[in-house]
Amino acid sequence: MSELLGLEEAQARLLALAPRVPPETVAVEAALGRHLAEDVRAARTQPPADLSAMDGYALTPGEGPWQVVGESRAGAPWSAPLAPGEAARISTGAIVPEGADRVLLQEDAVREGESLTAAALLPPGRHIRRRGFDFAAGDLLLARGTCLTPARLALALAGGHGAVTVPRRLRVAVMDSGDELAADPAACLPHQIPASNAAMIAAMLSPLGCEVTRIGPVPDDRAALAAALAQAEGADILVTSGGASVGDHDLIKPALAEWGAGTAFWRVAIKPGKPLLVATRGSQVILGLPGNPVSSFVTAFFFALPLVRAAMDDPDPLPRAIAMIAGEDLPPTERRREFLRGVVEGDRVQLAGxxxxxxxxxxxxxxxxxxxxxxxxxxxAGEAVQVFLLRNG
Known part of the structure; x- marks a missing residue:
């Protein structure tokens, strides 16, 4: 029997198999939460001209008084250059007229008719946002692999891009199997349990932006499994739950072999989750998770989520642990690395039950x-422990 792999080695082997999906160009708004397949460089300069940072008056050099000759509003600039001794009323975001070198705040202005004086002198450049201070045309705004968050979405639009290039949405099929599974949770016979693993895994994966299709539940039958696997032909990744262990009715491995999939590795030295199976079929990656729900969740957290992230060009697909304080005594471990379910409160963590x-x-x-x-x-209790926060991985 093959030696069990450590968590990090198994993760590295799995991520090396991550399918590469072709890129597509989509509207910026449709790319929220997706990772860029190409760099985004500024197609314009921001701001495109010297702009006022405040409401007030654009002043020409000197100590005043100034003659107010017009107004520059956001979207409606004053087009004529200001001559020495002239000023223009100006609003926040408006273009500073040619000839002006500072903006006097509204509250510091003393105006009588068209004559303007300043309550206090201010230096040149005051309250002016200079052309290009945010970015200039050609600047790198967002590097390949960057996740498009709301603020980055706004940056791409401000940079002159209505569309960006991202990997095509990953197609993931999720299948659970077992004779004991009932599709209708409200109609379980005494020997059945509701099928919940596939729904749980799909709920973990969907927020990552992939397209998830559920298959099953499928009975422990070679013909039924073959028909179910045929439904996953077009998936980039297939995630199964149940049937990956060594029991007489654990048929996932032989069914996958008959389907043309080759095993990459099997079994990981973690608890829960030892009977993890990874296989490939062409460019398709198959991840066989254990059937016990907690084992299925833990292995999905450490393997399915990172695999999907990596396939969608996330440069940092693995979850990260943080140090916390044990809020109670924790039991010793044996030959496998254990992941205990815990509840974090403040800087402490204790067992969830x-x-x-x-x-x-x-x-x-x-x-x-x-x-x-x-x-x-x-x-x-009181010792430092490493903790992975469960925020969908």
Whole structure:
């Protein structure tokens, strides 16, 4: 039997297999949350001219008084140059007229008719946003791989881009299998349980911006599995839940082999989640997760989410641990690295409840995974521990 892989080695092997999807050009607004496939450089200069940063008066050099000869408004600039001794009323965001070298604040202005004086002198350049101070045409605004957040979306638009290039939305199929699974949670026979893993995994993946299709639940039957796998032909990634272990009715591995998939690696030294299966079929990647719901969730967190992120050009696809304080004693570990379901409150974390791999109520209460290395002694309350926050990975 092959040796179990460590978490980081298994993640590295998996991410090396991440499918590469072709790019597409979409409207900037449609690219929110997606990662850029190409650099975005400024097609224009921002601001395009010297602009007023405040409401007031654009002044020519000197100590005054000045004669007010016009007004420059945002979107309606004063077109004539100002002669020495002249001023123009100006609003925030308006172009500073040629000849003016500063802006006098409205509250510092003393005006009688068209004659203007300043309550206090101010230096040249005051309250003027100089042309190009934000960015100039040709500047790199957003590098390839950058996630388009709301502020970055605005930056791309301000840079003169109505569309950007991003990887095509990843197509992910999620399938759960097992004779015990009932498709209708309200109509379970005594020997059945509601099928919830595929819905859970799909809910974890959908916020990443991929297109998720659910298949199943599929019974433990070779013909039924073959028909279900045929539905995943067009998927970039197939995620299965259940049937990846070594029981007599765990049929995912042989079904995948008959479908033409080759195993890349199997089994990882973590608890829960040891019977993880990774296979490939052409450019398609298949991720076989365990059937116990907590095991399925934990392996989706550490493997499915990073795989999807990597395939969508996220340069930092893996979740990161942070240090916190154990709020209670934690048990020792054995030969596998354990991820305990925990609840974070302030700077402390404690167990969420039962650590059984079937305990959905404890998983639902958890907002963190407590990382306990293999062969660790019991941790005492007050000791530092590593924690992965559960914010969809």
């Amino acid at each position: 039962s650590q059984d791999s079937s305990a959905l109520s404890a998983l639902a209460a958890a907002n963190a995974l407590i990382d306990r290395p293999a062969g660790s002694a019991a941790a005492r």
